[in-house]
Amino acid sequence: MGVGDVSKRILLGRKLRSAQLGETLLPKRIALPVFASDALSSVAYAPDEIFIMLAIAGASQYIWSWKIGIAVAIVMAAVIASYRQTVHAYPSGGGDYEVATVNLGRTAGMTVASALLVDYVLTVAVSISSGANYASAAIPAFQDHEATIAVVLVLLLMAMNLRGIRESGTFFAIPTYLFMVAILGMCAFGLVQALGGSLPMAESAGLDIAPREGWEEPLTTFGLVVLLARAFSSGCAALTGVEAISNGVPAFKRPKSKNAATTLLMLGLIAITMMISVIVLAKQIGLKYVDPHELERLTMDGKPVPDGYDQHAVIAQIADAVFRDFSPGFYFVVTVTGIILVLAANTAFNGFPVLGSILAKDGLAPRALGARGDRLAYSNGIVFLALMAIVLIIAFDAETTKLIQLYIVGVFVSFNLSQLGMIRHWTRHLATERDAGERRRMIRSRTINAIGLSFTAVVLVVVLLTKFLAGAWITILAMTFFFIVMRGIKKHYDNVERELAADETDKALPTRVHAIVLVSKLHKPTLRALAFAKATRPNALEGVYVSVDQKDTVRLLEEWDERNTGIPLKVLHSPYREVVKPIVEYASAIRRANPRGVVAVYIPEYVVGRWWEQFLHNQTALRLKGRLLFTPGVMVISVPYQLRSSEIALEREEREEHRVHAGDLRRGRVVGDDRQTPR
Amino acid sequence: MGVGDVSKRILLGRKLRSAQLGETLLPKRIALPVFASDALSSVAYAPDEIFIMLAIAGASQYIWSWKIGIAVAIVMAAVIASYRQTVHAYPSGGGDYEVATVNLGRTAGMTVASALLVDYVLTVAVSISSGANYASAAIPAFQDHEATIAVVLVLLLMAMNLRGIRESGTFFAIPTYLFMVAILGMCAFGLVQALGGSLPMAESAGLDIAPREGWEEPLTTFGLVVLLARAFSSGCAALTGVEAISNGVPAFKRPKSKNAATTLLMLGLIAITMMISVIVLAKQIGLKYVDPHELERLTMDGKPVPDGYDQHAVIAQIADAVFRDFSPGFYFVVTVTGIILVLAANTAFNGFPVLGSILAKDGLAPRALGARGDRLAYSNGIVFLALMAIVLIIAFDAETTKLIQLYIVGVFVSFNLSQLGMIRHWTRHLATERDAGERRRMIRSRTINAIGLSFTAVVLVVVLLTKFLAGAWITILAMTFFFIVMRGIKKHYDNVERELAADETDKALPTRVHAIVLVSKLHKPTLRALAFAKATRPNALEGVYVSVDQKDTVRLLEEWDERNTGIPLKVLHSPYREVVKPIVEYASAIRRANPRGVVAVYIPEYVVGRWWEQFLHNQTALRLKGRLLFTPGVMVISVPYQLRSSEIALEREEREEHRVHAGDLRRGRVVGDDRQTPR
Numbered sequence A, B: 001m002g003v004g005d006v007s008k009r010i011l012l013g014r015k016l017r018s019a020q021l022g023e024t025l026l027p028k029r030i031a032l033p034v035f036a037s038d039a040l041s042s043v044a045y046a047p048d049e050i051f052i053m054l055a056i057a058g059a060s061q062y063i064w065s066w067k068i069g070i071a072v073a074i075v076m077a078a079v080i081a082s083y084r085q086t087v088h089a090y091p092s093g094g095g096d097y098e099v100a101t102v103n104l105g106r107t108a109g110m111t112v113a114s115a116l117l118v119d120y121v122l123t124v125a126v127s128i129s130s131g132a133n134y135a136s137a138a139i140p141a142f143q144d145h146e147a148t149i150a151v152v153l154v155l156l157l158m159a160m161n162l163r164g165i166r167e168s169g170t171f172f173a174i175p176t177y178l179f180m181v182a183i184l185g186m187c188a189f190g191l192v193q194a195l196g197g198s199l200p201m202a203e204s205a206g207l208d209i210a211p212r213e214g215w216e217e218p219l220t221t222f223g224l225v226v227l228l229a230r231a232f233s234s235g236c237a238a239l240t241g242v243e244a245i246s247n248g249v250p251a252f253k254r255p256k257s258k259n260a261a262t263t264l265l266m267l268g269l270i271a272i273t274m275m276i277s278v279i280v281l282a283k284q285i286g287l288k289y290v291d292p293h294e295l296e297r298l299t300m301d302g303k304p305v306p307d308g309y310d311q312h313a314v315i316a317q318i319a320d321a322v323f324r325d326f327s328p329g330f331y332f333v334v335t336v337t338g339i340i341l342v343l344a345a346n347t348a349f350n351g352f353p354v355l356g357s358i359l360a361k362d363g364l365a366p367r368a369l370g371a372r373g374d375r376l377a378y379s380n381g382i383v384f385l386a387l388m389a390i391v392l393i394i395a396f397d398a399e400t401t402k403l404i405q406l407y408i409v410g411v412f413v414s415f416n417l418s419q420l421g422m423i424r425h426w427t428r429h430l431a432t433e434r435d436a437g438e439r440r441r442m443i444r445s446r447t448i449n450a451i452g453l454s455f456t457a458v459v460l461v462v463v464l465l466t467k468f469l470a471g472a473w474i475t476i477l478a479m480t481f482f483f484i485v486m487r488g489i490k491k492h493y494d495n496v497e498r499e500l501a502a503d504e505t506d507k508a509l510p511t512r513v514h515a516i517v518l519v520s521k522l523h524k525p526t527l528r529a530l531a532f533a534k535a536t537r538p539n540a541l542e543g544v545y546v547s548v549d550q551k552d553t554v555r556l557l558e559e560w561d562e563r564n565t566g567i568p569l570k571v572l573h574s575p576y577r578e579v580v581k582p583i584v585e586y587a588s589a590i591r592r593a594n595p596r597g598v599v600a601v602y603i604p605e606y607v608v609g610r611w612w613e614q615f616l617h618n619q620t621a622l623r624l625k626g627r628l629l630f631t632p633g634v635m636v637i638s639v640p641y642q643l644r645s646s647e648i649a650l651e652r653e654e655r656e657e658h659r660v661h662a663g664d665l666r667r668g669r670v671v672g673d674d675r676q677t678p679r
Helices: A003-011 A013-018 A028-044 A046-057 A059-089 A095-104 A106-138 A146-163 A169-195 A221-239 A242-247 A256-284 A292-297 A314-322 A327-361 A375-395 A400-432 A436-500 A524-535 A550-563 A580-593 A611-616 A619-628 A646-657 B003-011 B013-018 B028-044 B046-057 B059-089 B095-104 B106-138 B146-163 B169-195 B221-239 B242-247 B256-284 B292-297 B314-322 B327-361 B375-395 B400-432 B436-500 B524-535 B550-563 B580-593 B611-616 B619-628 B646-657
Strands: A021-023 A298-300 A513-519 A540-547 A569-573 A598-607 A634-642 A669-671 B021-023 B298-300 B513-519 B540-547 B569-573 B598-607 B634-642 B669-671
Touching (some): A028 A106, A028 A242, A028 A256, A046 A059, A059 A221, A059 A242, A059 A256, A095 A106, A095 A327, A106 A314, A106 A400, A146 A375, A169 A256, A169 A327, A221 A400, A242 A256, A242 A327, A314 A327, A375 A400, A436 B611, A513 A524, A524 A540, A524 A598, A524 A634, A569 A580, A619 A634, B028 B106, B028 B221, B028 B242, B028 B256, B028 B327, B046 B221, B046 B256, B046 B314, B059 B242, B059 B400, B059 B436, B095 B106, B095 B400, B106 B375, B146 B375, B169 B314, B242 B256, B242 B327, B242 B400, B513 B580, B524 B598, B540 B550, B540 B580, B550 B569, B569 B580, B580 B619, B598 B619
Parallel strands (some): B540 B569, B598 B634
């Protein structure tokens, strides 16, 4: 087989490789669970936040709960309508970041990227903390150890993602659909009981809530507005995760945009139904719910509840009431809720590397993140995400309520910039579009995005006003940090590009090649390096040996003469056992003697397979190479000699190549098992 | 200047470099403190151990203290006499390891090496723990925080050694001589007071010691023997460190061996005088001293001492009594004792890399340890030593008494093997020596070594019997571990050597060189790589570009045509953004098409200077290189392009080269400041 054939086969590589790394496009029924777990799971903590905030002024304010639920639902509907426009306009999957960058410029794009990075960390922290809460509702022994459980869960997720999870549609579909069935089924059953008047009351129904100091009745109008604003902004936690589909359009079956838009609509309907049902039902069972830090405000017959009182999450309390006579129902609801929360956290582990690779492509993140399969960069991202989430979990003692304060800012920053970008997008296109029907559609889309923007802008202002001191400042600080880092990286890449830009003077060819082959012993690797060096026919060729021991030197010289390679051997003396310095000095000296020539330094390298063998070999070669790279006019040639054990490493490398990477599924990629396919 | 001149200058490199890295040979008055701190510092804890052990059967057994001191002194004298033979016979500084290896074979040498490695860790742990004890005697606020102080001290030492300490004779001389003055002065002053009957009693003199259960009076003869044996073996802690000089003979002024032997004698006399004086004086002031874990055995008027009682080290109690009316004297003694203990710990940090390089030369440790200035290997050694010491300190709560149980075994294992080796040495030489005078000297030396062996053998047996369960098993386990690791490394190197041995078939030259230059962009580094590749005149030359993005590819192809380099460009398609795999496959394909040829892969590399810039560049190149090394018939050529920021790294590298390395002084090396010398 000639080289021509080979290169043709590689040029047609797509066919060759499609057996190994294929595309699976997702039908809507699978795409929904793949992208919905994050958005749907927020029903497990968003209603809780509304009740907590209203409870500040006592349980009497719970009359507002369903109205706030409706307000959140309206915002959600507007946002979902907006994103339906986005998936049509930007089917490439760049999501908010792409929309902001294209329409509002680099700074807006970087702001959105910073917000998304922070959000991924918070998605993990919030979802897992909430999950730990549900776990402790189901298993009394876990009570008061929520932070520990959450940390363990994050570490488990990290380990699984480092290892590579072979995600499949089923992996997401079963728990997500079970969650829908569980919540909607529970709500339906509960509402039926309520209509029949047989709905049991919540455990906490008998309690009363003392208002926080300064919030006693009657509230001033201003006080009421503030109270409702806070409850509303906390409830907007329900919107987190709805943007996921806009990043995943390429993974949908054709017609991609249409299917994505339909799925988004379905997602919105389900999420809103769930949320409203949960809020209404919680009110029906007489639930009383306060900030877990202020349990002493819960009173029973005028006295504070005892110290050991454990306040379970809203869904857990509802399940407990609805399934009072059927405890498997309770455990089922709580278990699938916990699972969906963990799954939601996992989406962050998937989204993080995807975002990283997009940022890398634009020069905002280390370029290595852009290539698939850079294990190191990829692992670092996962570990970073997990550690930051753990820091937050420990700092906030796994209290969802507190973490939520940090969460919503980032989400709404990207919502806002994305809507604003979309308005710009339509305006720009309207400037050139002549077709009347098309123009009408565009104007309609722009109106939808404008409505979306006005809602999300109001929410962002409310969130900033009500949550800045409660923790949102941390998010803004973290976003600023990411922003500065990205700007720094971009600036560095730009500088380097300018410094490296080719000009006309870059045509001169070196006049001669002086090759030196490093000799430590006269063994196969050295002989191979000598042979390779000879094959390149340099203008000058010599072996170079650093002598640190008289006896060894004499022995080597004898062997060299015996071999009679026809290549001269230069001996450099190094009385202090230094190896690197004499060689670097010698190479520099050759170059100085002939500034238009190039020095080719051949380094024989052993290739070993086991990790510990690495420490036993090539350390000096590595150091030497690092040092020679700083010497102008020198090129460094590694001539590998594969020891038998290197096969172990080769096999490991190949296994590595076929590993599943987090986020592959939502990027529309799937790795097939090609170990059976002939190579 | 031609290349010939250059190489001559480098061949005469010693002269050139002697200004930079010179030798300073130590006169006896400096050599003594450099090598003595470890041995002398043991007087700060060895007497304490004797009193603790005797106290098991109550304070009445303290009558034995000075006799045990004498017994230890006799063993020390024998050991020192033995080592005086060693420094004459082995002036190369290989010490116990060399003696054992040469005379008893590889296994004995590896056993000694294991013992020494363990000892270095224990030297740090014991000295620093004892130092922390003295610190808490001087500063009441440190009381009960000894372990924390010790850990902090170890971390400080580690940081200093990683950074590189410019050791000088003065660095050792001042504290060591001050220590001698302090201890001997205190003892003299105390004995004068004792003779005059005005010696104050120790704080603890009024206490009584309840015997441990089963050790009540009257003791059986067997019981007494066991008691004395335990006290004696603990007291032998005083011998630790006397072997240091035998490792440092090359650092002495000529005549090296004679001077080393004299210094050893001085060391022995001073150490014995100090130890006996301290023991006698401790008895005179009526000191009562028990295992710090059994403070409840200390009684005052029949009642246990109160909970807060803090038992200070023996020297601290003596200083307190002797300088009762002159507290600066107390603080002076305690401070210099603390300093000398830290200095003793520092010798381990110096000795560890020296031993490592000797082991590396013999193939028992990673070879990189053998070359001077392998920062990574060297730093790893220091960090390893510090961490192991910290583990021990924490595990044993910085209690010197407990750590001593682990310490003595290792020391005496190497003493024994070393003496046995010396006996073999003389016997071997006697077999060929004919000169009568020389033979007499040899027989005398052998007798001295035989006496030394008989003493150290008895001590080893006693130590094993009395201390095995108390902790010596840990040492033996650790020694076994090091032994197995060294044997594994040796075996690996031997296997590799066999696999790499050159034979006659290794003469074939590759028939052709097919060069490919990796192109990511058409910038200066790529152009340089293309020029270098062209200069080597390969049989085939082409650029290779991995296409992951249609637009980028088109742009590059246009630029390529514009430049008109005359080199064809091959485009490899990679729909999934993989870069490494297509190139590796292409290289393998070329090689398969021409199995007797060699594929030269040119990789343009940016050389940047700041550590964080490393993450932003070359990550893919690095991964590619790692992968290509496993492909047979491929050589990998790094063509560096030095960015402006690389100068920062070059300067850092050069600073690094001139750094002081721990142990340089005792290897007779000193680094001069050559930044002023013209280059």
